[in-house]
Amino acid sequence: MSRTLPLQASAVETSTGPRRFHVYTLRNMHEIPGLERMSAEERFAMQVVANVLPFRVNEYVINELIDWEQVPDDPIYQLTIPQRDMLAPESFNRMADVLRGDADRAEVQRVAREIRGELNPHPAGQMDLNVPEFEGEKVEGMQHKYRETVLFFPSQGQVCHSYCTFCFRWAQFVGDKELRFASNEADTLIEYLRTHHEVSDLLMTGGDPMVMKTRNLAQYLEPLLAADLDHVQTVRIGTKALTFWPYRFVSDKDADDLLRLLEKLVRAGKHVALMAHYNHPNELATPIAEEAIRRVRATGAEIRAQGPLLNHINNDAGAWATLWRRQVQLGIIPYYMFVERDTGARRYFEVPLARAWDVYRSAMQQVSGLGRTARGPSMSADPGKVEIQGVTEIHGEKVFVLRFIQGRNPDWVQRPFFAQYDPQATWLNQLKPAFGEKEFFFEEEYRRMLAAKQA
């Protein structure tokens, strides 16, 4: 590693007792140690943004992942602490005025809701298109977009140990009930899976399912061991706990129970994968983070790593190459590099697709084959996951070469298609078909899918 982090606690903690989870939110953000070095104006800006976008960071992240000497450029600081430019200047000023005035709480909330409404809170058809039906009823807390994989949002998992400033699911965390995506129906999930033999993968997500007590997690996962759920071969758990709270796997009260639960699934023949969210090699620099990885891997579960490319955090091929090398060293399989999604604080984090491809390619060139298992840069767009395969010139026209990694129609997967090169474009809906074609090959069918759902 290029630097060492200040270590107040380490794996040693496991022998001196568990570490207490202490979290900072909008209410007590002024108590964060380290912020006293910021100006009053900077602290006010943080507060303005935190009244619109969700804010939550725990003391492990503050004390051991953020290098306060590098603030404000420190990547983990940018990952967790609100910054003025995450809001458009008009929106920022509106909220700042409200907070400076004598507005009551209701007024602050009203303005916050209005600003949030302008931030495309539900990208990629999450609210409608992907929610499956069972016996004629919409199944809340579930998404079934790609044939093989069901996403499930357990209601107790609708929070994280810290929030990422760029989170594409931010709307779930700001308390607007109707924007939420959750379920407390283990039974409905299991029933749904029983009758859907095309589903090979269950992906538990959130929030972060690892905020749940092991006994609650077991409620969802143990039923999968029944004979009539043999077709669900893979259990994936999307989590950032390996970064934000590795104690979950080491010294929390039910850490050992959790590992036993994973082991039980593995022994029963399931492929168990933690889909670990990583953004920067600094997240892998503490002894406790290593210890958590070691313990998870000892259960026979795999760890696959994914995360978006983000301006201000990891917009740098060297950081990605280091991240992938370090992951391989620790036994983690690099899986996806995502494009920052078209929601929330995108204005602050987004990177042009052309730049994303440059970073990806340059990082790939710096690692061995084992680090090259990360696909991307990939956009999780309405029609599917679309990867930028490259930039090239065909018959004198500069183009993006694209392909579906996942598609609403499985038949779209792996078909190359072409868009006019656009150095500024940051998302699929800004791209135009190359070679004078009117639309991309999937668009007509996609429109029909939308119409059918809305009918």
Ligand SMILES: *Cc1c(COP(=O)(O)O)cnc(C)c1O
């Ligand atoms: C990414 C994603 C999945 C999983 O896709 P894989 O390519 O199998 O990892 C499933 N559902 C949705 C909605 C997704 O965005």
